[in-house]
Amino acid sequence: MAPSLSHYDLVVIGAGPAGSTAATVAAAAGLRTLIVEKETFPRFRIGESLLPHGNGLLRELGVWDKVAAAGFIEKFGARFHAANGSASKEIIFANGIIPGLEKTYQVERAKFDALLLDHSRETGAEALLATAVTAVEERSDGHTLTLKSTDGDAREITAAWVIDAGGRDNLFPDEAKRRLEPEALDRRVAIYAHFEGVPREAGWRGGHTAIVRLDDGWFWTIPIDAARTSVGLVTTTSALRASGLKPEAFFNQTVARHASTRALLGDARAVIGFHVTADYSYFRESFARPRRLLAGDAAGFFDPIFSSGVYIAMHSAREAARLVVRAHREGRDLRPAEQRRYTRELKKHAGVFLKLIRAFYDNTSFSVFMCPTPPLALDRGVNSIVAGHSRLTWPIWWRFRLFLIVCRLQHLFPLVPRIPLGDRSAPAAVPAA
Numbered sequence: 239m240a241p242s243l244s245h246y247d248l249v250v251i252g253a254g255p256a257g258s259t260a261a262t263v264a265a266a267a268g269l270r271t272l273i274v275e276k277e278t279f280p281r282f283r284i285g286e287s288l289l290p291h292g293n294g295l296l297r298e299l300g301v302w303d304k305v306a307a308a309g310f311i312e313k314f315g316a317r318f319h320a321a322n323g324s325a326s327k328e329i330i331f332a333n334g335i336i337p338g339l340e341k342t343y344q345v346e347r348a349k350f351d352a353l354l355l356d357h358s359r360e361t362g363a364e365a366l367l368a369t370a371v372t373a374v375e376e377r378s379d380g381h382t383l384t385l386k387s388t389d390g391d392a393r394e395i396t397a398a399w400v401i402d403a404g405g406r407d408n409l410f411p412d413e414a415k416r417r418l419e420p421e422a423l424d425r426r427v428a429i430y431a432h433f434e435g436v437p438r439e440a441g442w443r444g445g446h447t448a449i450v451r452l453d454d455g456w457f458w459t460i461p462i463d464a465a466r467t468s469v470g471l472v473t474t475t476s477a478l479r480a481s482g483l484k485p486e487a488f489f490n491q492t493v494a495r496h497a498s499t500r501a502l503l504g505d506a507r508a509v510i511g512f513h514v515t516a517d518y519s520y521f522r523e524s525f526a527r528p529r530r531l532l533a534g535d536a537a538g539f540f541d542p543i544f545s546s547g548v549y550i551a552m553h554s555a556r557e558a559a560r561l562v563v564r565a566h567r568e569g570r571d572l573r574p575a576e577q578r579r580y581t582r583e584l585k586k587h588a589g590v591f592l593k594l595i596r597a598f599y600d601n602t603s604f605s606v607f608m609c610p611t612p613p614l615a616l617d618r619g620v621n622s623i624v625a626g627h628s629r630l631t632w633p634i635w636w637r638f639r640l641f642l643i644v645c646r647l648q649h650l651f652p653l654v655p656r657i658p659l660g661d662r663s664a665p666a667a668v669p670a671a
């Protein structure tokens with residue numbers, strides 16, 4: 239379907255969680271808003287585990303009741319395992335410092351993203367699917383965008399504002415997206431699929447995310463409906479390359495090598511082909527220009543170990559849309575200070591997760607993370623961050639600081655028992671890819 243107008247107040251590139259959030263906020267504020275999405279919906283996406291702190295955002299958008307009624311699996315926490323099965327730690331969100339973060343959902347993204355997109359349409363946004371934005375040209379009072387549909391039709395539209403929520407794809411040469419700050423973590427690759435037959439814990443714990451920390455990466459299981467579970471492996475690109483194996487064979491070999499992954503997967507089988515995502519940690523240098531903002535993965539993306547991607551994408555998109563709405567009403571560009579603040583605040587927000595991610599990847603600090611009974615209830619602060627509360631209010635701030643200090647000290651003195659990570663002593667038979 240062609241857009242009904244050729245000029246919009248706001249064009250949003252991409253109908254992932256960031257794009258639909260931005261479009262809902264802008265349309266609710268009365269801006270003529272168009273979302274342009276290159277795929278047809280529903281479409282597969284990875285990133286199925288939500289964080290409880292995002293519930294407030296879903297409520298604010300007016301979509302919470304629809305999410306709650308959609309039949310998604312309830313998620314009350316997560317369980318982390320050492321690879322050899324020697325240690326495990328359960329995080330129950332209700333035990334965190336911040337009340338109101340007890341539960342959220344594990345979502346099949348095809349269904350969740352379609353639900354958010356439909357909601358933005360009901361709020362007043364238009365959506366154009368199966369159409370890619372292939373160029374964005376900046377003008378003094380906005381932008382000209384070139385659109386190309388999957389059946390080859392090309393056309394131009396204009397917009398006063400653009401929010402680029404196009405995720406990690408970069409389909410057009412764009413000054414705003416050129417400069418990157420690579421994250422200082424090892425280059426990693428994720429190999430994943432949906433499985434059936436993955437064993438689950440009994441009762442409400444059956445909705446937990448399970449994570450196994452391996453010596454050079456990690457492994458996840460996330461239940462997405464009664465039958466299917468999202469299962470994936472994150473490893474270093476160098477380990478995959480050195481193995482000489484195809485990604486699926488490497489996945490199978492890694493699962494077979496570790497007691498915890500073997501136990502978690504049982505006799506499960508993949509029901510879709512394996513997907514591979516490589517080199518995914520980066521930030522753009524700046525997220526805002528006078529009439530254009532980057533939101534969600536288009537602005538930056540880092541390791542998904544703590545399931546922060548969708549929450550950060552929606553949070554950034556809401557902030558971006560609020561800035562656009564205010565400046566549009568006042569008939570002006572974004573001020574340089576607003577552009578800087580938007581970038582700085584989002585990087586600060588993401589920085590809290592990054593500190594936790596570095597602790598998780600550090601073999602020594604991982605033992606502190608896994609400690610079942612740390613002093614001063616430090617883990618209750620970490621628990622709230624794992625639930626998505628990355629705004630460091632005092633009760634979380636001091637516990638998190640102390641947690642990071644204990645992690646550093648653990649390198650000098652074993653304050654908590656060390657957890658061995660590798661488990662390569664007794665490999666089981668490696669299934670063929």
Ligand SMILES: Cc1cc2nc3c(=O)[nH]c(=O)nc-3n(C[C@H](O)[C@H](O)[C@H](O)COP(=O)(O)OP(=O)(O)OC[C@H]3O[C@@H](n4cnc5c(N)ncnc54)[C@H](O)[C@@H]3O)c2cc1C
Nearest residue numbers: 252254255256276285287371404405428534535542547548
């Ligand atoms: C292995 C892995 C596991 C993950 N696990 C989790 C998890 O458990 N929980 C979590 O919260 N996050 C997770 N994430 C992160 C999560 O997937 C992303 O952070 C999230 O999808 C970002 O949303 P977004 O809206 O910014 O981008 P996307 O969801 O990527 O949406 C972008 C949309 O833009 C469209 N698009 C792109 N370019 C154009 C264009 N030029 N024109 C038109 N349309 C365009 C795309 O088709 C797409 O639909 C994971 C990521 C990876 C790689």
